Each structure stands twice: as C-alpha cells, then as structure tokens.
Amino acid sequence: MKTKLIALDLDNTLLNPQKNISTRNELILKKLHRKGIKIILTTGRPIKGIVPFIKQLDLLKADDYAINFNGAVVVNNLNKKTLFSQDIVxxxxxxxxxxxxxxxxxxxxxxxxxxxxxxxxxxxxxxxxxxxxxxxxxxxxxxxxxxxxxxxxxxxxxxxxxxxxxxxxxxxxxxxxxxxxxxxxxxxKGTNKKIGLEKLMSHFGIEWSEVIAFGDEENDEDMIQAAGVGVAMGNAVTSVKRSANDVTVSNVDDGVAVFLENYFTNVL
CATH class of the missing domain: 3.30.1240.10 (Hypothetical Protein, Haloacid Dehalogenase-like Hydrolase; Chain: A; domain 2)
Structure with missing residues (x-):
C-alpha cells in the first residue's frame, strides 16, 4: 500500500538532544513532502511550541496540519483553524x-x-x-x-x-x-495521538495501512500500534519497541532519516 502520511513525534524522536531537527532529517522529510506525502508532527506540545519546526520543514501548505496536546487538538499549520479538539476545565x-x-x-x-x-x-x-x-x-x-x-x-x-x-x-x-x-x-479522557490522527485521516480519506508512525514514549504507543508501519526509535522505551513493526537507530543518530532513506530507496 502506498504511504500517504508520516506521523512524527518530536522530543527524543525527530528532535535530537539539542531540541533541533538535524539537516539530514530535514532534507528527507522535505523531499517526501514535495512528493505529496503528508508530514504530520504529532506532539504533546501546543501549536505555538512547534512553529519553528513547522517553518523549518516548510509545512505551510493549505492542507498541512499538526497533532498537538497528544491528540487533544488537530490544527491547520497555515491558518491555525482547529479541525478537532477535546478540552478540560x-x-x-x-x-x-x-x-x-x-x-x-x-x-x-x-x-x-x-x-x-x-x-x-x-x-x-x-x-x-x-x-x-x-x-x-x-x-x-x-x-x-x-x-x-x-x-x-x-x-x-x-x-x-x-x-x-x-x-x-x-x-x-x-x-x-x-x-x-x-x-x-x-x-x-480518551485523548491520545491515535485519536487525533484518526480525525485527520478521516478528513483526508487516509487508511492506517497508508501511515508510517515514529515515536519513543508511552504517549506514542497507540499510534505506533495502529499504523501500517510503526517505527520505534532506538532510544524508545521497551513497550514501544514491542508495539512497533520496526526499530530504527536513536534520535542522536537521525533514526527517522535512516529509516526513511532505506524505506523509500526507490522513490527518492
């Protein structure tokens, strides 16, 4: 099945220990985005906390979205309109x-x-x-x-x-x-990254079999289990590695890029 969406946790997954997206990760994600694959940052951070990463990856097309607050909010990167939200008081x-x-x-x-x-x-x-x-x-x-x-x-x-x-x-x-x-x-209650992604996938008509998801922690586990290809980082906790289809190298070693370069060898 053709990959249509790549979901990426940020901290300790896409980001290195200095809290940056490396050049290697940036280049592969930009190439895949230009080929029409949706690149979705799925994070516990609020939208204001990921703006530099959205800009760095050029995720500012009309149909570019992010999953924030671990799935509680799905927001358009460009116009900041909310597609889905769950709140507490x-x-x-x-x-x-x-x-x-x-x-x-x-x-x-x-x-x-x-x-x-x-x-x-x-x-x-x-x-x-x-x-x-x-x-x-x-x-x-x-x-x-x-x-x-x-x-x-x-x-x-x-x-x-x-x-x-x-x-x-x-x-x-x-x-x-x-x-x-x-x-x-x-x-x-009921919030997780899988739920947020499902709302966005429904909006685009995308199936889980068309999704690659990367993560390292407990809050990534649901989406990694659901994805057609769930990828745990080398630095992931044990439960996430058990839930994944594959394990890449750590975020220190650009594990996202390492996996995607190999997976999309015939596309790039």
Whole structure:
C-alpha cells in the first residue's frame, strides 16, 4: 500500500538532544513532502511550541496540519483553524491539584495561548523545557482562569513520577500518560495521538495501512500500534519497541532519516 502520511513525534524522536531537527532529517522529510506525502508532527506540545519546526520543514501548505496536546487538538499549520479538539476545565483539574498539595508535586496547566504554573505547588522546570515559545504566568490555583485547557503536566524527577503514577491509579476521568521519563501529562479522557490522527485521516480519506508512525514514549504507543508501519526509535522505551513493526537507530543518530532513506530507496 502506498504511504500517504508520516506521523512524527518530536522530543527524543525527530528532535535530537539539542531540541533541533538535524539537516539530514530535514532534507528527507522535505523531499517526501514535495512528493505529496503528508508530514504530520504529532506532539504533546501546543501549536505555538512547534512553529519553528513547522517553518523549518516548510509545512505551510493549505492542507498541512499538526497533532498537538497528544491528540487533544488537530490544527491547520497555515491558518491555525482547529479541525478537532477535546478540552478540560478547571474543575477537572481540582482533584489532581488536591493530590499535588498533599504529596507536594508541581503542576503546569496549558491553554492554546499560554501556560500557568501553580505557584503554591513549587516551580517546575517545565517552563525551561518549553522555552520562550510559550508565555508562562505564575499564579495560585484560586486565580487560575476558568476557561478551556488541553492538558496539564507534572515535570519532576523520574523516580518521584513513578510514585505519583501509583497514586493516580484510581483516577479514571482523565487520560494520564508519560511523554518523557520526567514528564507526566494529564489529558481529556480518551485523548491520545491515535485519536487525533484518526480525525485527520478521516478528513483526508487516509487508511492506517497508508501511515508510517515514529515515536519513543508511552504517549506514542497507540499510534505506533495502529499504523501500517510503526517505527520505534532506538532510544524508545521497551513497550514501544514491542508495539512497533520496526526499530530504527536513536534520535542522536537521525533514526527517522535512516529509516526513511532505506524505506523509500526507490522513490527518492
């Protein structure tokens, strides 16, 4: 079956440890995009947090989209119109906030336009991770605006996150997933990258057998299992490697480009 769409996780997959898209990855993706294959960035980041990568890859045609917030939002790269979204509101966050107050872990809450650090829980390193692409405000939970949010996160030491995950086993009204070993994400119930991709694929009339998906972490597992060709990075967690059809080399060694150059030998 002809490949029509390539879905790419960003952190620790397409991006190298310096948080950049290498020249080798850039060139192969641009070539495939010019040949009509849809290149879809599928990430936990908001759209504002991936604009430089969209521009670098020239993903600015009228039918170019991205999957953001781990599948909670599907947005057009050019006009920023939303094709699909699932959200949470302040009351959905309250039970986790109460747990955070009891067990002392940080929370950052993210809307389309900006993020909020709940200051009485302590400042995490999440703002440094996102960088200057997203505006952050420090405020108390009481003063958090009552509006739509698309995820909230806890960034902390991986060992501490293991303990926090154990506390959350009875929480069933949110989707809770690791996107990095030190980042735990809280999403609208039922949200994952597979769901977001399915909405976009339905829009274009694309089947899963026509999709290649790359990833490295738990939040990539659903789309890798569903894709016609699911590719785990060499640095992926064990469960993702087990779910994949193939394993490429690590993001340090341009694993995306290595796989695509071999897969599309007769096309390029």
């Amino acid at each position: 302040k009351k959905d966050i309250l039970p986790i906030y109460n747990l955070a107050m009891t067990y002392h872990f940080p929370l950052d809450i993210v809307s389309l336009q900006q993020a909020y650090s709940i200051i009485e829980l302590g400042k995490s390193t999440y703002e440094n991770y996102i960088g200057s692409l997203m505006t952050f405000s420090n405020l108390s939970f009481t003063n958090l605006p009552d509006q739509k949010y698309y995820k909230f996160v806890c960034q902390d030491d991986p060992t501490k996150l293991d303990k926090i995950v154990a506390l959350l086993k009875t929480v069933d009204d949110l989707t809770i997933v690791r996107s990095r070993r030190n980042l735990l994400e809280f999403l609208p």
